[in-house]
Amino acid sequence: MSIITQLPKSVANQIAAGEVIQRPSSIIKELIENSIDANAKNIKVIIKDAGKQSVTVIDDGIGMTKEDAIKCFGRHSTSKLSKAEDLFKIKTMGFRGEALASIAAVSEIILKTKTEFDNIGQQVLVKDSKIVDQKEISFQKGTSINAKNLFYNIPARRNFLKSNNLEIKYIIDEFIRCAIAYPEISFSLINEENEMYKLKSSNLKKRIISVFKKSYEKNLIECEEKYGAITINGFIGKPENTKKTRGDLVDVNIHPTKTEIKFEDEKLIYNLVKSSVNKSLEKFNISPSLDFDADINFKENIGFQISSKESKNINKSYSNKKKDWEKIFENVKVENSDKMLFENTSSIENENKPVQFLENFIFKQVGEKLLIFNHKYCQQRILYEKYKNSNIKSFTNTQQSLFPQYIEFNKSDFKVIQEIIDDIKSIGFNIDFFGKNSIVVNGIPNGLDDINEKEMIESFVEEIKNNNSDIKSENRDLIIKSFSKKAKIINNKNLSEVEMNLIIDRLFACKNSKYSPDGKQNYIELGIDKVENLF
Ligand code: ADP
Ligand code: MG
Numbered sequence: 413m414s415i416i417t418q419l420p421k422s423v424a425n426q427i428a429a430g431e432v433i434q435r436p437s438s439i440i441k442e443l444i445e446n447s448i449d450a451n452a453k454n455i456k457v458i459i460k461d462a463g464k465q466s467v468t469v470i471d472d473g474i475g476m477t478k479e480d481a482i483k484c485f486g487r488h489s490t491s492k493l494s495k496a497e498d499l500f501k502i503k504t505m506g507f508r509g510e511a512l513a514s515i516a517a518v519s520e521i522i523l524k525t526k527t528e529f530d531n532i533g534q535q536v537l538v539k540d541s542k543i544v545d546q547k548e549i550s551f552q553k554g555t556s557i558n559a560k561n562l563f564y565n566i567p568a569r570r571n572f573l574k575s576n577n578l579e580i581k582y583i584i585d586e587f588i589r590c591a592i593a594y595p596e597i598s599f600s601l602i603n604e605e606n607e608m609y610k611l612k613s614s615n616l617k618k619r620i621i622s623v624f625k626k627s628y629e630k631n632l633i634e635c636e637e638k639y640g641a642i643t644i645n646g647f648i649g650k651p652e653n654t655k656k657t658r659g660d661l662v663d664v665n666i667h668p669t670k671t672e673i674k675f676e677d678e679k680l681i682y683n684l685v686k687s688s689v690n691k692s693l694e695k696f697n698i699s700p701s702l703d704f705d706a707d708i709n710f711k712e713n714i715g716f717q718i719s720s721k722e723s724k725n726i727n728k729s730y731s732n733k734k735k736d737w738e739k740i741f742e743n744v745k746v747e748n749s750d751k752m753l754f755e756n757t758s759s760i761e762n763e764n765k766p767v768q769f770l771e772n773f774i775f776k777q778v779g780e781k782l783l784i785f786n787h788k789y790c791q792q793r794i795l796y797e798k799y800k801n802s803n804i805k806s807f808t809n810t811q812q813s814l815f816p817q818y819i820e821f822n823k824s825d826f827k828v829i830q831e832i833i834d835d836i837k838s839i840g841f842n843i844d845f846f847g848k849n850s851i852v853v854n855g856i857p858n859g860l861d862d863i864n865e866k867e868m869i870e871s872f873v874e875e876i877k878n879n880n881s882d883i884k885s886e887n888r889d890l891i892i893k894s895f896s897k898k899a900k901i902i903n904n905k906n907l908s909e910v911e912m913n914l915i916i917d918r919l920f921a922c923k924n925s926k927y928s929p930d931g932k933q934n935y936i937e938l939g940i941d942k943v944e945n946l947f
Contacts, residue, residue, distance in 0.1 A: 422517075425487070425541050426566060429514035435573055436463025437582035439519070439559050442511035444590045447471035448597065449492065449504040450555065453613070458602045462576035463583055464562055472554040475527040481534040482543055485521075487513040512557075516541050518566060519559040526551040540565065581827035584608070588623050588824065595619035608823060620647055624822050637688030642681070644688050766912040771905055774912050782943060783916075785935040787907070789928035790919045795896035796929040797922045799839045799857075800889070810840045810855040817853040817865045818846060821873070828873045835888040836872060839895060843869070860899045868898050893929045 419427070433439060440457060447455045450473025460466040476484060483489050490509030493499065499507070515521060516538045526533035533551025537544045563570035573579060580603060587609065591599045595616045601609040611622055621629050628649065636645040766776040774785040821829060826849040833851070836843060842855030853865045875894040876887060902911050919925050919934060928934055 422541060425513065425517040428487070428510070429517035430569070432510055432514040433518050433562075435582060436467055436562055436579055437586040439463065439467045439515055439562070440469065440583055441586045441590070442506075442515065443467070443469035443557050443559075444587070445505035446511065446557075447473055447555070448590065448594055449506055450474045452554065452597060454598050456600045456602070457583075457587060459580070459583060460604060462579035464570070464573060464576075464579065466558060466560045467562075468556060468558040470554065470556040472552070475530075475554050476525040476534070477527055477530065478534050478546075481523055481525050481536050482546065484512050484523075485516050485536075485538055485541070485543065489513070513541070515557075515559050518569070519562045519564065522558040522560075523555070524549060524551050524557075525555040526553055528553045575831060577827045577831040581824045584824040584827065591623060592616070592619055617647060633692045635688045635692040637684050637691070639680075639684055642684060644684055648689055648692060765909055766916065768907050768912065774907070774916065776912070776916060780940055782938040783935050784938070785916060785919070786928075786932070787912075787915055789932050789934045790915050791901050792896045792928045792930075793922050793925065793934055794915070794918045795899055795901065796892055797924070799892045799895060802839060810842045811858045812842070812855045813853065813865075818850055819853065819866050819869060820850045823849055825873050825877075828876050829869075832872060832876055832887050832891060835891050836869065838888065839892060841865075841869070857899070860901065863899060868895065871898055896929055 432442065436459065440459075440463065444455060444457065447469060450471060452471035452473035454472050456468075456470045458466075458468040458470070480491070486509075488509045489512075490507055492504045493502070493507045493509075512521075517540075521536075521538040523536040523538070524533060532548045534546065535549040535551075536546045563573070584601070587599065587601050591597075591609070591611055595614050595618070598613045599609065599611045600607060609623070611619065614622070617632060617634075620632060631650045632647040633650060634645075635648055637643070764777040766774050768774055769784075772786060772788055774787050776783050776785070829851060830845075833843065833845070840855075840857030841853060843851050843853050846852040851869070853869070856863050856865060871894050872891045875890045879886070879890055902915070907915075926934060
C-alpha cells in the first residue's frame, strides 16, 4: 500500500509561505521591496496593532493592469524574470515571484492598483489564497496592498508573535533598512494614526541623519573603495560612537527572504570593506578605538581595570569599599551544602591564606584540597544570584546618581527599552522615560564599582535583540546575566586577602557555586593524590 500523498495545495502554500513570512515585518519588507521595484517615488506604510491586525503599503509606482492584478498572486509569478539567463543580470529586489502568493496564504488581502495607461483602477480581494472579488474602482496611479489578520488561519504561528513593542521594533528595522538603501525615495511610517517617520527624498547622508539621531550629523565619515567591478560606498560612524553589535549587516539573494548574500570571494569583500573603513579613518585622522580584528562579541572586561594611581587610593577607601560589598551581599540566599564545605574548614581558614595568581586566579587550600578559583566567573555568579533573587518591590538597593544621565536611543532600540524597563528597574536601576526616545538614569544598583550606565543599558538592549527566544519571562534573566558580566564587585588588580576571602565566602553561599551564569567552571579542586601525581 502506498503511504505517500501529494499535500493539498493550501497546505503546501502555507508551508512555503512560512519561509517567507514569519512576522508582520516580513510583509512590510516584501511590500516595500515591490514598491521599490515598481519605481515608486513615495512609499507609505501604515500599521495597526503592530501589523498583526493590518499592514498597508501604498506607492505611486507603475501599478498593475487588470490581468496582472490577479496574476501577481500566483506562486512563482513575476514580471522581473522570464528565463534562466535573466538571473545573472538582476537589478530588482524581487525575482522569485513568491511574496504575494505567500502573503495571500497567511492573511486577507485588498489590492488596489492602476497603471498610467488605464483610466480606471482595479480592486482585488484575496482570502485563503483565492481571489474572492475583483472590481473597477477609481484610484490614482500606483498600488496599495493591505494585508489583514496575519496568520488568522494558522493560530500556532499567530501565538508565536512577540509583544507589540518588539514586533514594531522589527517593523522599524525593516523600514529603516529600505529607507537607507533608497534615500531618493520618500518614505513614511504610520503606526495607529501616529506618524513615526516622515522621510523626504534626499541623499544618503541626510537620510542617515534623519533616520538615526541628530547627533550623528558630526560623526559620519564617508567611505569609498573601488576594486575591479566592485564598488563600495557609504558612511561609517566615528569609532567613539560605535558600539559593537552582533546584528547582521548584509543583504541579498540566496534565501527566500534574501537576507544572506553569497560572495564567491568573501575574504576579498571583507578586506575591501575593511580597507575602505580604515582609509576613511586615516583620512579623517581618527584612530579607531575599536579593534576591527577582534571578535565582535563583547570582550569580557570584567577583570580588574584600575590604573596604578587609582590603586594607590584603594587602601585609603578600603573601609568604605568594604561597606559597599556588604550591601551587595544582602539578600544572597544561603541554602546549600557547598557552604558546608567552607564552614567545616573555617577553623583552618586563617592559616591558609589565599594567593592571587595572574590577576584572574585565586589559589586557596581548603581542608586537604587546593582550590583554584577563576575569580571573574566567581564574581559573575555572586552577582547573578544576588540580582536573580531581588524583586522590584523589595528592592531598595539603589544609590542615587549625583548627575542624572540621559541616554538617547533610536526608535527601534527604544521599543526594546519599553519592553524591558521594568526588568531593568527590578535590579536596582532608577530609570525613567524622558522625552521621545530617551531615558534618564537617576540611580544605579548599590555597592558596585565603576558602572558605566550607558554602556550597561545598551548591552541589555543588545542582549535582548540578539536573543531569539519568544519567552518574555526570560528577558529579566538575560539582563541579569549581561549585568553580572559587566558589573564589578571589586575592581582592583591586586586583591587583598580580605577581598579574596570575601569572594570565596560569597561564592560558597551561592545556590550554584560551581558554575558561572554562562556555565563556565568557577573553580577546580586538586586533591593530594592529583598534586602528588604531578611529580
Ligand atoms: P517578485 O517581486 O519576486 O516578482 P512578488 O510576489 O513580490 O514577486 O510580486 C509579483 C509581481 O507582482 C511582481 O513581479 C510585480 O509584477 C507585481 N507587483 C507586486 N507589487 C507591485 C507593486 N507595488 N507595483 C507594481 N507591481 C507589483
Ligand atoms: Mg517581490
